[in-house]
């Protein structure tokens with residue numbers, strides 16, 4: 001059922017509860033359309049479905065009603081025309097890049113990126129003749145300075161960045177003319193910031209993280225202008241990183257509680273950041289909601305919630321290892337945005353594939369710990385990590 005935006009239905013928490021219900025009839029829970037294929041009435045009907053753009057009752061690699069509901073919900077939350085889901089965050093990113101860029105084209109990307117995105121731009125993209133220039137995100141004006149008019153097709157940013165929570169200036173990205181601009185907004189969730197409202201062309205999420213929010217779905221999504229997404233779909237349908245309707249179902253269920261989850265987890269992340277900033281064995285804390293964060297002013301300007309992830313430094317790898325051994329509540333695992341508080345050591349896990357020089361340049365030191373703050377009692381989370389640091 002489409003929802004007309006008005007004063008009582010257009011606030012983000014409310015949209016998250018109401019959006020994406022078109023394929024569910026009067027059922028309040030999302031309907032799961034598991035089918036991979038649909039029956040046509042006759043030859044003309046079959047032809048019509050086959051040549052339609054994103055027909056959601058033809059073949060599920062093309063589209064699927066449960067997936068479509070999820071896409072419509074994300075589009076509404078991002079203030080976008082439309083959205084397109086993929087089998088994972090990487091599936092969404094790869095589909096966008098390969099749909100828009102060809103051999104000889106140029107991409108400008110920030111250096112401080114999710115390691116998978118970095119590896120994708122450095123490996124497959126360069127191997128296929130797509131040239132990539134990396135810039136340091138926190139320096140004002142770097143993205144536009146690196147754009148080569150006529151050759152740069154895409155500008156790729158991630159804000160806040162993984163793992164050190166550096167921010168890209170969304171207004172600056174939105175003012176770039178010529179190439180398409182893309183922001184990976186996974187760490188912010190659609191409730192923390194809306195890059196499209198700053199003039200950015202495409203926003204990407206690993207919905208595996210905060211959007212689905214329960215560690216039970218692997219899913220990605222890109223939102224933006226419908227015509228551009230239709231073009232990306234034309235490639236994505238061949239690329240085949242097709243989202244599972246089961247994952248879209250779990251993500252739709254997760255979206256219903258995005259408001260309360262994000263708020264609780266972001267508040268707890270802030271409490272933890274404040275406690276760690278005062279802790280004698282912690283060197284530095286990275287959280288955009290802390291006034292000490294070098295880009296706190298920018299965070300205040302473009303974010304409505306500072307996210308559920310923070311990072312901090314404790315000496316060296318041995319100190320991290322000892323800390324992890326003493327934790328009783330937080331678990332050692334990658335991923336973020338789920339109910340359980342997770343800690344990870346980027347240097348040996350998420351960013352293990354980088355060379356020492358790349359680790360240094362992306363701020364991944366031996367003593368860096370990333371925390372995804374979960375839904376446990378915030379006091380328990382803070383106490384667990386403080387105790388493990390003190391022991």
Ligand SMILES: *Cc1c(COP(=O)(O)O)cnc(C)c1O
Nearest residue numbers: 088089090114162186206208219
């Ligand atoms: C996890 C993550 C990705 C990749 O998403 P997958 O769903 O694992 O493919 C991309 N960007 C960021 C910022 C992430 O945290």
